[in-house]
Amino acid sequence: MRSKIMIGLAVLIFGALNYGIYEKQEIIEKGEVVLLELAPVDPRSLMQGDYMSLRYAIERSEAVNAQKADQKKRGYMVIKTDENNVAQFLRFHADEDLQAGERLLRFHKEYNRVTIVPDSFLFQEGHAKHYENAKYGVFKFDENDKRLLVGLANEDRKTIVVSDPEL
């Protein structure tokens, strides 16, 4: 009896795990590309093993600095992409309806500093040099503004692909 319950639960768990994979793959395949400009950082101090801390230019923009004081610890900001798919900050979201082309982007606020998550990019150990000169974070957004960080892009807004892992 207990074994049967165990198997029944296992079926549910496998279902949930694989639905999670399906959901994320849908975003990767069908989502729209949004680029977030990275703020200039000293790469050496931020590369640690197999990930790189990211700072986004939006976090430091003057409009954000002017309006951030009233925001809570978690919230959404409204962004819109320009002709190069690069996101621009419009305003903080206050439950109002969005205009066409506007998207929501989640942020955290701690000690009066706004950060956008994910604020790190993970890669295989030893690949740091490929990502040192990244200029943009490449996101995929689905229609409900669920987003995934899928890679980093260089100055020409081309996603950085590490072709040969040995190099």
Next chain:
Amino acid sequence: MEQTSQPALAQIPANRRLVDELYAHGKISHEARAYALDFLYPADKWGIWISRLFLAVGTALVLSGIVYFFAFNWAKITPLMKLSSIQGALFCCLLGAYYYKLDRVSGQILLLSASVLTGVFMAVFGQIYQTGADAYQLFMMWSVFILGWTVISNFAPQWILWLAVTNIFLGLWWDQAALPERESEELIFVIFAAFNGLMLTLREVFVARGGAAWLDQRWVRILLTIVALLPLSGPLLVWVLESGGANNALKLSAAVGVIGHGLLYAFYRFKVRDMWSLAAIALSVCIILEAAVLDLLASTFDDVEILMFLLMGLATLGIFSLAVLYLRRIISVMEADHV
């Protein structure tokens, strides 16, 4: 209840001292002594011990080998390959658990491995799909997924894993989702104390009702007691050591801490007599007293540090001597009652 003057034979714990005493008084022969000692302390005990040690070390090495394999070949293995191989391992564990059945340790350990692999899957999932989701969500899902298995496992280590995962979830959730105001941050102590206290209570209730032999192990009780004592003593320590006045949340947590210590003491002193738990409670009280004395001395002698440390040393000797004396007195009272 009628008290008999002679304790029943079955109530006297047998140990090496008892056997040696009987032999010294000529009550048993040399052969009887050797037989009794071999029965109490089997000669092949070390063999079992070393076999378990090798099992644990071997498992740890295999697991770390797998982790390093994935870390080193991260970019070469496609994301779906990573996720399906973990699911394959998960499936094998469950197949094994089904084959061996959950009544045997081998089946239970395989179910425990499956529970750990569920967490590994979610960690890898979170690394492949970088959503920036809060970490509490991972532990929440992990805790929910393995709860059902834990309930049917009848296996104490499985419960310990679930408790660890759920405690981490509670802590992260408080910080990342509940978003408490600064003046109510300390209520996390109450949440931890309530959750772990409830688990300890459930453990004692089920053991007292019988039919849960798998739960009736002393290390489970002492572990749960210590885990419950941490959030009970935490707010008291913070209150004593922090110079700024206490806010209402801290006062409430501290009150819960004092009541919790009292309840635990009453339970393990009078209801279920357990020296290990009493010793843990005594240690917790000692640490709080130490902190109080340190705070008092530091504020009184802040310009003569040598004197402060001398007095602190003496106070430490005093506090711990009192605790040990008190525990020894309880032991002798308990031995007189033959419990």
